Amino acid sequence: MLVKVRYGERQKYVKVAETEEGYESYSTFLQKVIEKLGLPLQSELHLTDESGTEVDADVFEELLQAGNLTVKVSTGRSSVVLQNVSHTLLESDVSDTSFSVTSASSSEVSDSSESRIVLERDSGVKRVHADRESAKEMVRDVLQSKLGGEKILQEYATTKTLTDGTRRQMVNLLVADMIEVHGRIPPTHVREKCALGIITLFPCLRDPYSKNGYEHYYDADGGSGYLAWRIKTVQRNTAVQSRRCYPSTTYQDGPKSKRDFLLTCEQLTGEECREAISFMKHSADESVVKEKMKATFQCRQAMTRDQQASSTVLDVFPRFLDIPGLDGTVTCQAFYSWFIYSPQPQKAIRRVLKLARIKLSAML
DNA sequence: AAATTCGTTTCGCAACGTAG
DNA sequence: CTACGTTGCGAAACGAATTT
Structure with a gap:
């Protein structure tokens, strides 16, 4: 791997040794830069990327692997620009890259403690740079404005990474903001900008093995990534909510009906419960069956949660299969909440739903 | 207090449905 | 047919409650 080093008006390549275990160490590299440029041996170099974000030893190797990275290095005395170039892109990269360097005292760049170097590249690169910056600002603004966002920024500042939980929190905050501003979809x-903003604000979260470095947050090709998944979840939840408010089907006492009785209906136990179950099996009076189904709700719930009893729950409550909408048309979610009053799918209830569908199809 | 259990939420993928 | 949204599912992560 070659890294292009620009220092004042001079430009040099510094070779970064590459072994099977990875690249040479950060400190070795800095020493080579110092030697190549003839800087004082004890010079302290400070690396930043184009946006001014620090590039330290932890992330140096990953950024090298990412390729085509532009890095600015400054010392207390002057500034150095580095650009790494992958072997295959060497030729084109050299010719395509045009820097203009201005300095307050261009004749004495290397020694002047006052000198500042401002870098500009061609307009395309400038635009990319501007996109990154605005994406970064957007992400930063959201995190700073939302509850818990500051904590995320702090965690990254101290650990240079984010734990799994914090990453989720960040993704949740950003997706919530996106949906607030741009609607449910x-x-x-916007999604790509958000993903770009994340890895620009938090360079260590960049994926060196992917094309843009942010595909793990959002990949437009497959519509995947943490952001996409979270958006899906939010969409899914809001869809369920709106369906609950305005039921699309009109089945009476079906899986999608509201079940206020759960809070008020007195539950049968023991002998009374057994009697109700027995009565229901053969009664033709639908309204009484419904009453008894409600009154035995807790019993059914307990059976479902019992590994062994759950397999027989539909034999004990065969009238359950009378309920309209239990075939493929009803959503699993609605079934779960109807059957044992649990808002979320669980293994045990899935088993029962499968069983119910098998029994139903056998009856047809 | 630590370990375990149990239920919930999220992730990631696949299949399906539908609009263009 | 393609692109995109929706839904279902299992695995894993998470968190609260319970047990040791």
Whole structure:
């Protein structure tokens, strides 16, 4: 791997040794830069990327692997620009790259403690740079404005990474903001900007093995990534909520009906419960069956949660299969909450639903 | 207090449905 | 047919309650 080093008006390549275990160490590299440029041996170099974000030893190797990275290095005395170039892109990269360097005292760049170097590249690169910056600002603004966002920024500042839980929290905050601003289905370019913002603000979260480095947050190709998944979840939840408010089907006492009785209906136990179960099996009076189904709700719930009893729950409550909408048309979610009053799918209830569907199809 | 259990939420993928 | 949204599912992560 070659890294292009620009120092004042001079430009040099510094070779970074590459072994099977990875690249040479950060400190070795800095020493080579110092030697190559003839800087004082004890010079302290400070690396930043284009956006001014620090590039330290922890992330140096990953950024090298990412390729085509532009890095600015400054010392207390002057500034150095580095650009690493992958072997295959060497030729084109050299010719395509045009820097203009201005200095307050261009004749004495290397020694002047006052000198500042401002870098500009061609307009395309500038635009990319501007996109990154605005994406970064957007992510930063959201995190700073939302409850818990500051904590995320702090965690990254101290650990240079984010734990799994914190990453989720960040993704949740950003997706919530996107949906607030752009509606339930944020446009693809907004999602991409968000992902770009994350890895620009938090360079250590960049994936060196992917094309853009942010595909693990959002990949437009497959519509995947943490952001996409979270958006899906939110969409899913809001869809369920709106369906609950305005039921689309009109089945009476079906899986999608509200079940206020759960809070008020007195539950049968022991002998009374057994009697009700027995009565229901053969009664033709639908309204009484419904009453008894409600009154035996807790018993059914307990059976479902019992590994062994759950397999027989539909034999004990065969009238359950009378309920309209229990075939493929009813959503699992609604079934679960109807059957044992649990808002979320669980293994035990899935088993019963499968069983119910098998029994139903056998009856047809 | 630590370990375990149990239920919930999220992730990641696949299949399906539908609009263009 | 393709692109995109929706839904279902299992695995894993998470968190609260319970047991040791």
